[in-house]
Amino acid sequence: MDTAEFRRRGKEMVDYVADYLENIEKRQVYPDVEPGYLRSLIPEEAPEQPETYEDVVKDIERVVMPGITHWHSPYFFAYFPTANSFPAILADMLSGAIGCVGFSWAASPACTELETVMLDWLGKMLNLPEEFLAGTKGKGGGVIQGTASEATLVALLAARCRMVKRILSDDPERPEADIISKLVAYSSDQAHSSVERAGLIGGVRMRKIPSDSKFSVRGEALRKVLEEDKAAGLIPFYFCATLGTTPSCAFDYITEIGPICNTEGIWMHIDAAYAGSAFICPEFRPLLDGVEFADSFNFNPHKWLLVNFDCSTMWVKNRTDIIAAFKMDPLYLKHDHQESGIHTLHTHTHTHTHSICHWQIPLGRRFRSLKIWFVFRMYGLRGLQDHIRKHVALAKEFEALVRVDERFQISAEVVLGLVCFRLKGSNDLNEALLKRINSARRIHLVPCQLSGRFVLRFAVCARTTESRHVQEAWAHITQLATELLRQVRDHP
């Protein structure tokens, strides 16, 4: 494919993308295929000779689309949203063409620098404490990770490194393996599975703190466990707080937990993967109160802030903590501006380099800040706030519908764009309802478990979801519920 053909094919693809997104609600939101469907549709081996673009493109509808779960359909209410916007797609095209691998400042200065400034922009939009910003002379700063899982892991590894060093400075003879074997990390029993996984990777104990009746961890609950563990000779070092849990969008009490962590020398990381985007609205910002006690904070603009996947933004108060956990300096990554890199012109830090690769698991990285820049400028803060507010209003609308149908109950407080609900009745009944909903394929939901109960999650996801989709979804759910309840009554 030469440049001339790319010009033609690229424009056709722009139209295909526009058509796809414009007409997405006409597509069945969840596919009919069975596992293994795709293998038989395409050859067993790559072609020896080139095929034409027509050959390839006609297979999009034949091979790919039948197996797509359409996350951007306004009938998709599963998981949490994943962002999709036109400015982000445009920025990603540019990023693909530039195709730089920004592992150091020299590898593409704009890639490192725009990222730092965009994280400052976003930090200001969230009204983060000054300490988390890079500015031109701060000790903190932000970085784009791929996913919240990586941020959770990076924070845990930095916390592990900080605690090991701290103990070794008091007791240089103590074997590192002994220290690590005594470390304990904590999170809510509602925390995302990736927190437990981070502990598994880091080779440390994990303990879950029981959440309260609203699925939130209170300071008292943490304190109780800490006392037990310290009495048993263990070393608490990391607490991963969740703001907006995956099952029910619950919020840990970081204003209570934070001071405890600070006193105990425990690293507090905040995982606000979904909810974080909402904090750009002043009315939701109080949910982030207590962030001043945190060592690191992370959320996913690729979920709810219209920046396409992947874009998980993470801030730390003291970037030397992160860098210490990862630093390696081979000659092929050295460059003239070694002292500068991501946070330029700092002379008062203890590190010799600020290349972003020292902040993350992978070495290479794409130019992801371009899509933040495009999206923030083309929507403006107002446009982004409108998007959040619209989704929250739609969730409240759905909640109101559920509340007036006395066969149903709301299972958790509706704070943002997620509604947890269920039929009054057994778990089996609710599982049967979900099965009917997802088999009908008109909308798509996933379940969660709250206090041992099987619960349906209704998350407002697509950028284009409107009131009519929510109303339609509810009419559909209630109709299926009516049929189910009739059938249960007639054939118990």
Added chain:
Amino acid sequence: MDTAEFRRRGKEMVDYVADYLENIEKRQVYPDVEPGYLRSLIPEEAPEQPETYEDVVKDIERVVMPGITHWHSPYFFAYFPTANSFPAILADMLSGAIGCVGFSWAASPACTELETVMLDWLGKMLNLPEEFLAGTKGKGGGVIQGTASEATLVALLAARCRMVKRILSDDPERPEADIISKLVAYSSDQAHSSVERAGLIGGVRMRKIPSDSKFSVRGEALRKVLEEDKAAGLIPFYFCATLGTTPSCAFDYITEIGPICNTEGIWMHIDAAYAGSAFICPEFRPLLDGVEFADSFNFNPHKWLLVNFDCSTMWVKNRTDIIAAFKMDPLYLKHDHQESGIHTLHTHTHTHTHSICHWQIPLGRRFRSLKIWFVFRMYGLRGLQDHIRKHVALAKEFEALVRVDERFQISAEVVLGLVCFRLKGSNDLNEALLKRINSARRIHLVPCQLSGRFVLRFAVCARTTESRHVQEAWAHITQLATELLRQVRDHP
């Protein structure tokens, strides 16, 4: 931005991308900016109200381009290549529009399934042993990781988990922390920094095996270290072999190392990040002989196989090893086809799910196999082989030029697309030469260190590099060398 505006702006962006790549050699390959250049060019905060697309787009040339290192310029000879092709850019546009997050089969069946089949296609192109393929009933299979660093880490974690389990099955009372404190991972002293980092993350000892005069690890060198370590009560568990080291593109002797690892129960991972792409050519495939002894194998199509970043392909012989190291199963990820997922229709494995998220650090993932599919079909195996062979021929052409100039010497065997060379003389002299080259900004190179010597690396990188660029680069280098040597002679 509505769909109509996206159609217009998208097509303009296609033209911008085409223009950029068509005229890239007219741009200065390495930028002039100083650290911190960007912050002053843009506002300190995100705009409150939306800006127009014109505002945004005119800042590409004003703000971004002055700070870009142009990796796709034919005058870029630094690091290793990063891929960029039109079919991959088109596929990424589609992937962005679909915007699914493929963490499980149900989250988008096509995303999981196309990936599995593409990894089988590529495995066959490489003539990988059958055991590494998923097929319809194999125990192995492939997955796309973001980077080789992640693959190295995932393999190390799987190896750690396997060894701990093995020891616990013999001695269930032994504390896990005691086992982990005795584990040792190995790699060449030439291995990439990410291997050491994987050990740091995994909390295990790392030991570097001395490479020979050709910068390769021989079986004997490994055996010697193993004997020492076992005598000291340590537990060898992981060897990361490198095929195509970053400094000089050297190859470890995996036909010697592999059998030792197999006998000792050590997990052998092969990192062929750069060189792996070449193994699709029969004449280079012998470099992969010995892969049959490996537990896992990884290389980056995003380096040299025309699939844009990020796309790092990894195969394992026994996927239950990987899954065991990561598995978590919260309810919100459960789905009807739990038993199937990535490798469908298998009933003989011990795992309950094959969702790809159990193979990697992040949970979420983009639809990256689309770009493999587009690229392989539009180039065909032949087109991809031609690309590799062209680059190798250009490196040989450069080598020949160096060899006839008796002021220079070749510092390592030229096997693929990298030439390591230097002026006969001191490290300072060569460092001064590199400084002149990179200051002149006409071409861009990075150095490496080989046996204590400062060496210049000339890597053929861009898809569009031709003989004339190589000739021009050499003429430029020799001119700068002549000036330098004259100056040194006149002002010693």
